Amino acid sequence: MSDSSREQDYFISIERIITSEVESALFQLDGKSSTRSDVIPLTFRFLDHQLTYRSAIALSIAGKQPNLAQNRAKQLIDCLKEQISSDFAEIELISPAWIQFHLREAAIQGWLQGWVNRLTTVCFPSELETELNSRSLSRYVRDRCCTIWELGSEENIISDNRQWHDLSNFSLNILAAKDWEFMYQLIATTDALEKVSPSQELEKSANRLSKEFLEFHRHCQIFDRKQPNFPDIAIIRLLLIAITEAILKEVDQVRIRL
Structure with a gap:
């Protein structure tokens, strides 16, 4: 390989x-x-x-x-x-x-880096599609992701002068158990996207990821500047949030095409 x-x-x-x-x-x-x-x-x-x-x-x-x-x-x-x-x-x-x-950490870091490289080539936050139910849980979570990302930019945690797009600057050892649980769900959802699934199964995947996001956001602080390993921990968590929005966007696009 x-x-x-x-x-x-x-x-x-x-x-x-x-x-x-x-x-x-x-x-x-x-x-x-x-x-x-x-x-x-x-x-x-x-x-x-x-x-x-x-x-x-x-x-x-x-x-x-x-x-x-x-x-x-x-x-x-x-x-x-x-x-x-x-x-x-x-x-x-x-x-x-x-x-x-x-x-290994290098594998997970590489997976994350692939998403980060992709995020830097598209406009984020993205425009939300109007073809899908605006009251869906995944739509709500996508809105939340965009809002949190924008706040991270306003707070200068994510900005052009920070090298957040190069994950070799960060160690994943600073992540907490809830971060890893959410990382698991992100990777599992991305794996599921590789498979041909009917719209109903895609909706289940989106809802599962959306619920895990809400749990992750409830327990993992982002904007507390007194927390250990700030700002690195905040940057990684913001990137996980950006990846969440991108994955849910892909699910929405696939569902629209079906």
């Missing part, structure tokens, strides 16, 4: 990156593409303050043969460790034959 391809794809879907790498590892072992990336079993979890993907592909291939499944998982892990940088994820075998990917 080249650095250039990772940088380009982070803001789209981390799940798609991992399934693509698993598919490539299967090809390395079998000499043919035996499993499509869209049917590779993969779940995304927030465990022990870590963002983790877990695949049951070895179990799926081996069926009811546990020894075969574990051997297959070990072979895949060997291939995956050659393909995927250790800066991206820690890959390990979980009994009985799960393949687990613990995302």
